[in-house]
Amino acid sequence: MLQGFRAASQSWLGKIVVTVVFGLLIAGLAIFGIGDIFRGGGSNAVATVGSTQIPAEALRTAYQNQIQRLSRQTRRPITPDQARALGLDRQVLSQLITEASLDQKTKDLGLRIPDAAVVRLIQEEPAFKGPNGAFDVNTFRDTLRQAGLTEQGFVQEQRAVAARLQLADAITAELPVPLAAREAIHRYTAERRAAAYFTLPDSAAGEIPAPTEEEVKTFYNDRKSAFRAPEVRSVNLLVLDPATLAKPDAVTDAEARARYDSEKTRFGTPEKRAIQQIVFPNDADAAAALARIRSNAATFDQIATERGLDAKALDLGTFTKSELFDPAVADAAFAAEPNAVSEPVKGRFGTVLLRVTAVQPEARKPFDEVAGEVRQEVALDKARDGLEKVHDAIEDQRAGAKPLADIAREQGLPLVAVPAVDAQGRDPQGKAVDAIPDKDTTLPAIFRSEMGADNEALRTRSGGYVWYDVTKVDPAHDKPLAEVRDAVVAQWKADETARRLAAKAREATERLDKGEAIEEVAKSLGQEAKTATDIARGRGRDGLSTESVARLFTTPVGKAGTAAGEETARVVFRVTSATVPAFVPSAPAAVAVEQQYRTALADDILAEYIADVQKQAGVSVNEGAFRRAIGGEY
16 A cells, blocks of 8 residues: 555646655654644634645644745745745645545545554654664654644544545556557657758848838837846945955964864875784684794795685775775774785784885875965854854844944945846846855845845855845836947847848748759858758757747648748758658556657546545635735734
């Protein structure tokens, strides 16, 4: 049964159940910690499916958990307003309604999961396994207790999860995939085409004369929106991160030397030794061999030969002490004198005699050479430790309506003043503004804000914060023709070039369809005809753009066509052949396609089934309770 649950979780419904339930519940309680989503619902339901109610507490907890997860993923706090703007509240409600719909259907059908199956499902959950990899009842109870969950409530929910998955499995198990559909997919994906073609570059359009004043004005008036100046904003930024707080000059010489001494290997290379070893089956044999070596009855190499070791087997290699796997061998090797044979060493794989054949001494940069780097690291560590204290102080000053410029001066932090930036991070001249940290999150926040707004600090990827105040807003507006004349003329010429090339390409296509050879048509236009073979859908090849390939696959064999080429060029082509390899149902690619189609088919069937369940059971949403649950009303 459990295997069935896991198999069903690969489908659309399984993803909903596993993601919402195990994602919001197991992962939440095991990693983040959440409250009991099953307690305290009362009669104030936010939604009802048939006779199954969704308590306000269930929605509230699931919603807050989703906000918390999103905040962790983006590494910045997500406010309730931002979450609602993203539609997160409605997504969570929809997920809970889907669960309630399935619960209502399992109730109507009288489905019930045996206790043994529920126990097995819980015991195999990784979040409840102990250090030995097996289910640990203390870990299970501690995890539930930390999350504020009751054991009874948790078991009931797992029973519901199992019932939902069994229902899904009953609907989608062993869905047949029509052979005709598999063959159609095979033809579409496996078809390959060949074509003869030539390219019309910009030069083929001929000399484009300068437009008249009337043409420029008409072109500008028809396309004013293309030459609009975007909205730009002026903003002050106060960036707090370890780098801005760090003060390397304040690090004492003693602090720097302590860090230098504690990390010896970072500022150089440790000692290495080339080691040879002979392994003996017991201590007695090793001691006897050592006695012969010290009495000059045999050499270390002769002992190795007697034991059938060649030079390759004799050499252990060149290592630092930390690189040696066997601690006993490492201690003995790095205590031995070069070229001397060690006392017998009882290692992990037997008793050995060691000989050090070469020593590469430790090489370490002097302190004075790396002092600047060490001081910077110590300063950064101190800054990280004190960052939250400075953050709290800045927040207190912000609460007192103090301007960022004053706060920056009092805190000794630089104020970044950006005179003008658009939503894409460019200045009015189109150059990138590099002074804004984490543009992908900071810029959208700046353009959501208003002048005078009390904005929340954003968390940066470096672990710091950025505060921002919008100081000026210049709305988007049409640029006058005099200001953009050069751009208008350039665009007019580009459009005229494209129009002429398209006309020439259409004429060439008509000539090809009348039977002219593509070589002759290309030559008459000053171009060279080429051929391309083994062309697959969706991929450019041999100078053919992706758009050209797409058009080529919609053109019958023997017919001609034209499409946009790379950059501004135009391609004229004639399809010369189309081949499809034989369909073999047992081929790995065909089997994979069958499985993908079966999954897609299951998705559609389950989506229709859930919609029908909701239609029959009836779904009602208490909008007032919904808004109160997510904090929309106070």
